[in-house]
Amino acid sequence: MIKAQDLTKRYGTTTAVDGLSFDLKPGVVTGFLGPNGAGKSTTMRMILGLDRPTSGSVTVGGKSYQDLPAPLREVGALLDAKAVHGARTAYRHLQWVAQAGGIPRRRVGEVLDLAGLGGVADRKVGSFSLGMYQRLGIATALLGDPPVLLFDEPVNGLDPEGIFWIRTLMRDLAAEGRTVFVSSHLMNEMQETAEHVVVIGRGELIADMPITEFMQRDSLSHVRVVSPRADELARVLAGVGGEVTRGADGALAVTGLDAPKIGDLALEHGLGVHELTPVRASLEAAFMDRTRASVQYRPTAEGDQ
Numbered sequence: 559m560i561k562a563q564d565l566t567k568r569y570g571t572t573t574a575v576d577g578l579s580f581d582l583k584p585g586v587v588t589g590f591l592g593p594n595g596a597g598k599s600t601t602m603r604m605i606l607g608l609d610r611p612t613s614g615s616v617t618v619g620g621k622s623y624q625d626l627p628a629p630l631r632e633v634g635a636l637l638d639a640k641a642v643h644g645a646r647t648a649y650r651h652l653q654w655v656a657q658a659g660g661i662p663r664r665r666v667g668e669v670l671d672l673a674g675l676g677g678v679a680d681r682k683v684g685s686f687s688l689g690m691y692q693r694l695g696i697a698t699a700l701l702g703d704p705p706v707l708l709f710d711e712p713v714n715g716l717d718p719e720g721i722f723w724i725r726t727l728m729r730d731l732a733a734e735g736r737t738v739f740v741s742s743h744l745m746n747e748m749q750e751t752a753e754h755v756v757v758i759g760r761g762e763l764i765a766d767m768p769i770t771e772f773m774q775r776d777s778l779s780h781v782r783v784v785s786p787r788a789d790e791l792a793r794v795l796a797g798v799g800g801e802v803t804r805g806a807d808g809a810l811a812v813t814g815l816d817a818p819k820i821g822d823l824a825l826e827h828g829l830g831v832h833e834l835t836p837v838r839a840s841l842e843a844a845f846m847d848r849t850r851a852s853v854q855y856r857p858t859a860e861g862d863q
């Protein structure tokens with residue numbers, strides 16, 4: 559539904575997006591990840607026709623945004639929730655957007671209820687909390703009932719209840735067969751929400767794959783083993799090809815052998831085990847590992863020049 563081909567954007571000497579190609583499928587939530595300044599917002603702005611690619615292209619349903627006959631019915635987007643006229647009520651704001659996009663007025667009430675704003679429809683937007691702004695932004699994105707939705711950092715500044723609401727909404731929208739593309743810095747949040755990830759660094763594609771595959775890095779998963787006879791057990795495990803490191807708390811971190819194998823070996827050698835825990839790689843660890851080379855700003859150690 560969203561197809562980027564060799565998408566490139568330069569601002570003067572800065573290359574914000576560099577030859578990016580991906581193809582987003584309907585029916586899943588795709589997470590868009592990258593360190594600060596990686597080019598996520600620029601990519602989203604190009605999808606929405608708010609920025610012109612320097613070269614390459616991006617299309618929605620085969621057309622570039624400018625060529626969509628009824629854009630609000632094709633793509634809904636939440637980019638900057640606060641970019642709303644504060645003196646208008648929520649209802650008036652949505653009515654104004656609906657009118658401009660040729661969307662029937664009854665839809666305004668529907669999206670207000672959908673976003674949980676039915677009770678504050680007549681309040682001036684300027685008095686809204688950040689969470690209410692986010693909900694209004696989402697209501698606006700849903701006005702045209704579009705098959706494609708883009709959310710740029712939708713959970714920024716939200717409380718746990720708001721985060722849970724957005725997460726559920728995004729999954730429901732995908733389950734209805736829509737294409738949902740969402741950027742976030744919150745790796746744990748993405749882990750709960752996205753099925754697929756597109757990861758970029760310095761404008762270039764780093765990964766485009768199911769999230770489970772992205773997290774599957776042997777070097778990042780290990781088995782934690784606590785034993786009163788850790789030294790002996792470590793020798794046994796190393797003897798059959800396990801790679802063993804000992805943590806500050808005395809626990810062993812073992813890679814190359816799975817938990818059942820480690821348990822069997824310990825039993826065979828009469829070595830007690832008090833804890834045996836497979837530790838899965840987190841999205842955060844996988845992300846840090848893959849994007850290490852491409853972070854734009856990195857704190858330097860004291861004394862570094």
Ligand SMILES: Nc1ncnc2c1ncn2[C@@H]1O[C@H](COP(=O)(O)OP(=O)(O)OP(=O)(O)O)[C@@H](O)[C@H]1O
Pocket residue numbers: 569572573574592593594595596597598599600601
């Ligand atoms: N209008 C602009 N003029 C000049 N440079 C820009 C402009 N917009 C973005 N950039 C630069 O392009 C690069 C990508 O920025 P972009 O905002 O797309 O990244 P991002 O991944 O969304 O970052 P963040 O997570 O910090 O929002 C950055 O180096 C940024 O400084």
